[in-house]
Amino acid sequence: MPKEATLYKIIDPDKKIVECTACPRRCKIGENLYGFCGIRWNFGGKLYLVSHGLAIAVAIDPIEKKPLYHFHPGSMVFSMSTTGCSWGCQFCQNWDISQRRIIAGWKLPSDLAINLALAYGTQGITYTYNEPVIFVEYAYDIGILAKKHGLFNTFVTNGYMTDETIDLAVKFVNAVTVDLKGHGDPELAKKLCLAPDVEYVFNAIIELKRRGVFIEITDLVIPRYGDDIGKARKLAKWIVENLGPETPMHFLRFHPDYKLIDIPSTSAKVLEKHIEVAKEEGLVHTYIGNVPGHPYEHTYCPKCGKPVIKRTGFDIIEHNLDEESHCKFCGYKLNIIGGIAPIYKMNRFAYLPLELYTEFTHIPPDKIKNFVLGGYR
Numbered sequence: 566m567p568k569e570a571t572l573y574k575i576i577d578p579d580k581k582i583v584e585c586t587a588c589p590r591r592c593k594i595g596e597n598l599y600g601f602c603g604i605r606w607n608f609g610g611k612l613y614l615v616s617h618g619l620a621i622a623v624a625i626d627p628i629e630k631k632p633l634y635h636f637h638p639g640s641m642v643f644s645m646s647t648t649g650c651s652w653g654c655q656f657c658q659n660w661d662i663s664q665r666r667i668i669a670g671w672k673l674p675s676d677l678a679i680n681l682a683l684a685y686g687t688q689g690i691t692y693t694y695n696e697p698v699i700f701v702e703y704a705y706d707i708g709i710l711a712k713k714h715g716l717f718n719t720f721v722t723n724g725y726m727t728d729e730t731i732d733l734a735v736k737f738v739n740a741v742t743v744d745l746k747g748h749g750d751p752e753l754a755k756k757l758c759l760a761p762d763v764e765y766v767f768n769a770i771i772e773l774k775r776r777g778v779f780i781e782i783t784d785l786v787i788p789r790y791g792d793d794i795g796k797a798r799k800l801a802k803w804i805v806e807n808l809g810p811e812t813p814m815h816f817l818r819f820h821p822d823y824k825l826i827d828i829p830s831t832s833a834k835v836l837e838k839h840i841e842v843a844k845e846e847g848l849v850h851t852y853i854g855n856v857p858g859h860p861y862e863h864t865y866c867p868k869c870g871k872p873v874i875k876r877t878g879f880d881i882i883e884h885n886l887d888e889e890s891h892c893k894f895c896g897y898k899l900n901i902i903g904g905i906a907p908i909y910k911m912n913r914f915a916y917l918p919l920e921l922y923t924e925f926t927h928i929p930p931d932k933i934k935n936f937v938l939g940g941y942r
């Protein structure tokens with residue numbers, strides 16, 4: 566059901582204007598209007614998360630798809646999203662859910678999400694596909710219940726979050742994949758993602774780490790716009806200095822999508838050059854993503870250099886770690902949380918026939934007020 570948001574404040578009670586405090590845009594929203602992300606609406610001077618309980622995309626995936634390579638590797642997660650996004654990336658692969666301003670989805674109250682996650686044998690919940698910060702109150706309700714049932718919670722996020730959101734997220738989120746675009750370049754973020762102030766992302770990463778959330782970084786290497794090797798070096802240096810040399814770092818191959826279809830995919834050679842400079846700056850766990858079969862999908866022991874987790878795509882083929890993530894060749898303790906899940910050799914993709922458990926709803930804009938005040942119509 567739609568729910569009053571917790572992350573907002575009333576800034577003009579007479580004119581019924583509110584300020585959303587979930588992401589650094591801090592949209593000031595008049596009555597009957599919504600913020601940039603399209604799912605946070607002002608009705609009667611209160612801000613509502615109208616997509617609370619409505620999941621547009623739900624799937625069971627390997628955790629490596631997020632990607633998280635050092636957090637419960639080999640596990641299976643219940644992945645979900647709403648519509649909308651706090652950014653407007655012109656190359657978004659999930660643009661059909663993130664960039665359309667629609668209120669739609671499968672009715673998925675928190676208890677049903679948990680029941681399905683448990684019934685399908687997953688080990689955690691991942692809030693992904695669109696930006697979880699915009700539906701953080703919904704994620705929180707699921708996440709707290711997930712914790713009670715022994716499931717972990719992870720975000721795949723652009724990292725664009727306020728201190729208020731971080732305060733809420735640290736109560737239930739165990740790990741975060743922060744998706745940078747073109748080395749986190751502020752100009753690229755403005756031009757291609759409509760993100761005015763990317764420095765918030767870097768502040769949030771430091772704060773999440775400080776408060777005990779496990780971090781993996783991805784960097785989408787975009788030909789022509791975001792493939793500058795000097796900027797990649799600067800980013801790697803920043804990660805070493807602020808998060809530590811054993812922070813997993815994934816350089817992702819770009820492929821043309823949405824409005825950026827005249828740009829070629831990133832070549833493996835360019836990605837390998839990125840790995841080279843990241844290593845020179847001191848990062849020891851560097852990966853190439855979206856190039857299945859590449860040797861930089863594997864995890865190598867920082868001490869002896871031998872492969873300790875071998876992957877192809879999202880699958881773990883073999884591993885050489887003990888139960889506490891020590892290298893079996895030299896005994897080095899790797900920066901891996903949770904150890905290799907016993908199910909790692911299973912097929913970890915599962916089709917989830919939501920139509921058996923719930924129904925799909927689409928609420929036209931002129932009906933949203935009724936929906937909020939009166940429930941599903």
Ligand code: SF4
Nearest residue numbers: 585588591592600602
């Ligand atoms: S979460 Fe949405 S409504 Fe809130 S500030 Fe960000 S874009 Fe605006």
